[in-house]
Amino acid sequence: MKKSILLLFAAFIFLACENTExxxxxxxxxxxxxxxxxxxxxxxxxxxxxxxxIIGNSDHEVFKLHTEWKGTGLYEITHNSPNFVTFTGLxxxxxxxxxxxxxxxxxxxxxxxxxxxxxxxxxxxxxTATDTIKVNRGIFYAxxxxxxxxxxD
Numbered sequence: 262m263k264k265s266i267l268l269l270f271a272a273f274i275f276l277a278c279e280n281t282e283x284x285x286x287x288x289x290x291x292x293x294x295x296x297x298x299x300x301x302x303x304x305x306x307x308x309x310x311x312x313x314x315i316i317g318n319s320d321h322e323v324f325k326l327h328t329e330w331k332g333t334g335l336y337e338i339t340h341n342s343p344n345f346v347t348f349t350g351l352x353x354x355x356x357x358x359x360x361x362x363x364x365x366x367x368x369x370x371x372x373x374x375x376x377x378x379x380x381x382x383x384x385x386x387x388x389t390a391t392d393t394i395k396v397n398r399g400i401f402y403a404x405x406x407x408x409x410x411x412x413x414d
Contacts, residue, residue, distance in 0.1 A: 290399030
């Protein structure tokens with residue numbers, strides 16, 4: 262009996278020391294009073310123009326972050342910069358930061374080149390003729406990306 266207890270205790274100690282690491286991909290943000298969380302997140306990085314597009318999908322909504330891809334750093338969003346965001350809501354209404362007055366930033370905090378995964382934060386404001394929507398506490402975490410070599414038109 263003592264051997265069984267000792268063996269069980271040793272097995273418990275061995276299993277408790279096991280290092281299990283799970284990478285969970287995420288993209289989420291607050292849109293004014295609404296919360297968006299993507300069920301799937303992917304990205305495509307274009308070597309030719311050094312841009313990356315991160316796409317987060319939920320059941321009926323799509324969030325797309327388009328930004329320069331030159332390593333970690335802060336990438337400013339203005340209505341005429343190469344960095345912009347689009348969001349298509351439940352009702353099919355589309356928003357973009359490519360309108361005058363829209364501004365914010367996307368921060369790439371880690372770019373794990375070996376595993377091809379990005380992590381970062383974002384915040385900005387969509388401005389339309391009838392709406393102003395503040396997006397804050399936006400994060401993308403461990404988003405896998407595919408590198409493509411597409412020459413822009």
